[in-house]
Amino acid sequence: MWTLLRTSTLRLPISVIIMVSASVNGSSTDKRQRKLELPAEANASLSVPVDTKAVFDCPSILLTSVVVTTWQIILRDKLSCTRAYRRDRNETKEGNCTDERITWASRPDENLALQIDPVATTHDGFYMCQMVTHFGNFHRGYHLQVLVPPEVTLFQGKNGIAVCRAAAGKPAAQISWNPEGDCVTEQEHWANGTVTVQSTCRWEDRPVSVSCSVSHVTGNKSLSLELSLGLIIRGFPASSLLVILYVKFALFLVILVIVAFIYFQRINGCRARK
Template identity: 60%
Template structure:
């Protein structure tokens, strides 16, 4: 006889029993779907199969097997991991928000370079955790920031330009400065040409007076 005692983290405890002679099964308070018996001629005692594994199956599983040769125990601690959804946005000049949404366990957020940050963490009803970090940088020389999200399912790095509008403004300012310089240079050339023409005409007029 095989008996599984299942203690799920977000549901009531469940007991599943299977007796080989007659293929008898018994269940008590088992409401989570996806857990089925596996039995075959090559497997004299029933085992459990979880398909597909979801966050609802997170918990401890203890198997007790009673045979004519004695009783045996085995225990499994099933830990379901959920990768978070990562987002990075700029909300206002010099400010960025990095989020690691609905992860399990909670993710860790760090910044490069470090800023003045306000972290926040919210635990959802399904056991996942959303982490949020809002940071501000007073130094105007900080143009690009990197949000690093650390999680047991994998790490991610996202980058963001803090002042894209300022860069456009600087580019426009440089363009206007270049145009003003070109206009001033052309104005100088025009003055030189006008002065040269005036000088030539004055010399021609003096030459005619002297000749007459």
């Protein structure tokens, strides 16, 4: 009976194998009409930096015992893609696969791994290797998260504030300050899944040297900035301080002219009396 079952499996067209693999998520008609949802859990979680290469391995099974191998790829907001290889015919087929960056890692008759080269933020999703063998069926799944390092900047704003920005990171970065100040942190989410985090801080009544630390899974970064006296003195904005300085300088010039005038008048009076 096992021999008959194995023989019948070998005679199935590879297109039927692909359809059976996809039937878990609905019929082929339903698949064209609706978008698939990601599984709630995967066998393993994999985090890969953007613009690098990712490789997914199938279960460690002797290749000579493998009948059919199917990779099912479920990306967010896209139809399920399947890539399959039938060993006895050395035949590969695919369905709904349009991303040329997702390919076999090598020749399927030598290596059944799947690769993405290079990885983009659009590759977040679920990747499942399903194997039909002489000894039973095996599978291995991966939940892929693409990591994007943020672009970190620290700059001096108006009215004695400092702004630290971690732009377009994935996941969102964390920002901290030294010394701590009166801070407001905001997030802006982008369509590609990245997040920009911006923290704005103020230190009252004193000039200060500040440091902004950005924590992220791809690496941490710290920047420093000197807030000058002209930017923060007793809470006055920089524009008000400049006006005060100009007024004081003008008064100094006026006083200097008056003193000089009086001095020269006295000298001339002394000369006249002589």
